[in-house]
Amino acid sequence: MIFSMIGLIGGLTLLIVLTMRGMNLLIAAPLSTLFLAVFSGIPLFPQLVGDGDPNMLGNYMQGFSGFVANWFIMFLLGSIFGKVMGDARAADSVSKFVVDKLGTKYAIMAVVAACAILTYGGVSLFIVGFSVFPLALSLFKQANLPRRFIPATLAFGSVTFTMTSAGSPEIQNWIPIEFLGTTAYAAWQVSAIVALFMIVFGYWWLKKIIYRAVAKGESFDVREGDPVVEERELPNPLLAAIPLLVVLVISFIFHDSLGTSALIIALTSGIVAAWALNRKYLDNVWESASGGDNGCAASHYEYSCCCWIRSSCSANNGLYGSG
Structure with missing residues (x-):
């Protein structure tokens, strides 16, 4: 053993x-x-x-x-x-909307929230990273926060509570279904409590270590070649968010009757919705x-x-x- x-x-x-x-x-x-x-x-x-x-x-x-x-x-x-x-700029639109609403004062929260909304809506981590990183870089620069904490902030918002919370369309929440005979919404009450704990404690700890570094004199480190937030036309953020809701709603409707196959219908519907609403881009x-x-x-x-x-x-x- x-x-x-x-x-x-x-x-x-x-x-x-x-x-x-x-x-x-x-x-x-x-x-x-x-x-x-x-x-x-x-x-x-x-x-x-x-x-x-x-x-x-x-x-x-x-x-x-x-x-x-x-x-x-x-x-x-x-x-x-x-x-x-990502290609339809819908992910950029949603993340930029969240960041703009929260602003520099809540830079850390803005980055976490943008990542969480996208990943809980079913967007892959690769797209979330490419969409939110330039915004995070800009926010941390304006708030003069150490850039070395950007990966931790992105990770906290995208690979923790949103991955396993009840109803999440991410694959980590669906793989146990066939082995445990449960659903994607199994024990949602416990899941909500655990997710809330992860959010509160994780955000508190993240802020603590970032501002402790600031107190020691660390600041944002500007580097040559840093990506910038491009000023380009983006879809309406509300329309851009609809495919995320489509994935969540469809998976909820069919999760009892179809099990893991409900995810196929949900993601296909999300693809069609993203294309139909943002095909201009x-x-x-x-x-x-x-x-x-x-x-x-x-x-x-x-x-x-x-x-x-x-x-x-x-x-x-x-x-x-x-x-």
Whole structure:
């Protein structure tokens, strides 16, 4: 059990370190899983075990192919929806509206709120980052806040409470449905309390560390080549936000009857709504779809690698294997 725990924690740590240092995920993931398999006592090849017995290669392929089969369409539609929202400038319009309303005085809150609205509406993280980062940079510059905290602010607004809160169309909230037999709105009362705690505590802590740095003399660091907020025509923010509401409403209507398949209808409806309401700003919807497909491939492989580690670990009965 001790060695299995070391393998699990070490494998995940190795995956994070290698990818953070720039290693291609196609290489980092197999190395991390190999580390896990060795420490957990899992044979590497199916030829080394009997029929049906666990092995690293076989269990990884099962987890990888199973995940692709179950979730590829959701990833594809989610990526296309985010790309269409980005290319149609709808994501820019929504984020700029929120930032303008809150202003420099509430710079941190404005960035968090803009990210939260977009991600809870189903827009992919890549699009949220590209849409909000220039606005965050401008706000932090005007408020003279240390720029090194911009990534933390973007991350807090986009990858915390909005990812797992009840009703979120993000894939992290929908993957457990088929395994737990629940819905996207399961235990929404508890989810609301947890989300509120994350918002309040996270925002308090974020402000605390930023203003502590300011008190020590840190300020905004201007760098050559910083992106600027372009002055260009944007869609009406209310019209731009409608596709986000469409995704949420459609997923709510069909989540009981269709389960995870409700997300397919919801995201497809969001794509159609984004195109119909903002087609004036969308040069070529098929180019956006192609761009979304490329983003889907990258995102899908990242999640599949996590399934690789999970399936390899479960092949040895989780943390209770040999060792």
